[in-house]
Amino acid sequence: MSPSADSPAFESVQMVDLFAGPGGLDVAARWLGVSVVGIEWDPNACRTRAEAGLTTQPGDVRAFGPQGFPSARYLAGGPPCQTFTVAGSGAGRKALDGVVDFIKRLAADEDISADLLELDDERTGLVLEPLRWALEADKLGHPYEVIVLEQVPAVLPVWEAMGRALEGIGYQFTCDILHTEEFGVPQTRRRAILVARRGREPKLPDPTHRRYKSGTARHAGLPGLLEWKSMGDVFPERGPFAVISNYGSGGVSTARGRRTSEQPAFTVTGKVSRNRVITPSGIEMDRFSPSEAGRLQTFPRDYPWAGGDVGQQIGNAIPPRLAAHVLAAALFDGTLDDTSLNAAIASPWSAHRETTPTLVPSRR
Template identity: 25%
Template sequence: MIKYNSIDLFSGVGGLTEGMHQAGFETKLAIEIVEEAVIGYKLNHANATVLQKDIRAISKEEISTILNGERLHLLAGCPPCQGFSSIRRLNRGSVEDHRNDLVLEYLRLVKEHLPYTIMMENVPALKEYTLFEQLVSELREIGYHIDFDVVNVKDYGVPQRRRRLVMVGSLLGPIKIARGNNEKVTVREVIGNLESIQDTKDLIHTITAKHTDAILERIKLTPKNGGSSKDLPASFKLKCHQKDNVGFNDVYGRLRWDDYSTTITGGCLNPSKGRFLHPEENRVISPREAALLQSFPKDYKFPLNIPKQALALLIGNALPPKFSYIQSSNIKNHLDSYLGNKSESN
């Protein structure tokens, strides 16, 4: 049997890689510039070569040496998306943000290595930029069949609302992105039976924010199971929320047990950044709870000796592994159909 190999660009802590591995791919190379992310990635994917380097400094020869003559089956990546905020999406021309160049670096590596298949994930707003139109056009010019759409990961068994743009492509033949199966997984199902942060032996589950007495009192007054700042007595509301139609209702809001989580972002360990309070307990969710809501396995490792904000960014910026698994499995089936790589279970 052919062992399908892959490369993970902008790998972060390894959410995309985790899904690819679960689908049967072997990651030959991961590229990531952030040191904390590289540390976390290596804790979970020790067999992959990891380059801590700016992707713009990665040469064709460097990757070819690591591939050692093997054909690349899947080149996947999630270029950092801060340069494509929804606030700026009405500007369909070029945007002066150096992070936008990273999409073109993705394109460069595709052209240099011509993998059989490709996958890219990003914020929905990228679809509105001429840069994305350029990407798709040039990929088609070199022979790739391309499909893309904006989807919500909640429709793929991830316990979280999170809209993402997904693009897949293949040199072998027509390919479509995987569609969700509408499996609903709730907050209760993934964190409802966790041991308490006081009793756990999972150190990542013990990390939580420390609040002033005033903030803690505000949290205690927030109704259980979905309450938010708008439910507080006027005297406890933040000044920026005391006027009508001002502020964000989700700030200092609680998650709902029997619903999806709000989008887990890089601010997920700070209740002032969104609806990140535990449904019942008077605290923000722990890093382990945030990771589970991102669909990471319960035993996934994260570095402990980094600032809490850095840890939140590792978790919030990751591609949910379950979503990656479904998209990667779809690509693997596509490769099987063209390369005749059937397993004994097929």
């Protein structure tokens, strides 16, 4: 059972993870030896977190604040992205200018609660919660040393506006779009990452692998970078195969995207189980299991997915491998050795249920 906000289990946590989901960032933090509590309101994700032994505060992020976690030095979060994505309702895109204005008003200590109620989709306003937490922590006299936020690429303008607001209370910030395959994730996926720090220059990680480009050989690209990882690297036991996406290509619903096992996966979404998997001769194979979908996201093979809607849990998560690179740079000014990271991902999750570091970042 997860502890409550006044539990001793929260007294020494170093990081609070808002909208923690099934634990993508928390897994990375565990590898790095950072103690973290995740706040999550989805009961399915909370079940997975409980099975994985992750410290969790169930509930709505809006019902909590930094005063409940006084020892936390770091704040992280990945607010819900559905309203900002092409696949979502589009409420976030329509309200983008309004959200940026909300950030300015929140930073000016205005009460915007009534205006938030007028949003087409309440999830759009949740992207403001990390700023509320940061402002409240500053007022309490215990500002976070580092803030790390991630979202879909469409949210980059929001992160830029939030970074400027954080500058008003002593932070420096940087933000950019990171490509997951450039960090060894066997999947093409882009995430908007913000890192803000007090008293020192913020850092984003440098790519460790080459960027995937259709029709380009794995060994092509910038010298000194590792080759991008393919689905076949993750599932050698399957032999050669192809994946036919559930989504249309080029805006044509009947033109399904197709990639072979020699390529990275498409972005893993909540509909990953609908993707067909076939042999080179066209024979249907078993579709990706939850464990396999999780491995494409770089969760350990035995990560204990639980509850309902597991596909959505997996699709919503930040890949732990990317999160590890981001946290190593943001918290420790460090880089991660690829061999050690591969070993952490390959080892049983039971070996990481305690917050003991298995990854030691090297200083840049």
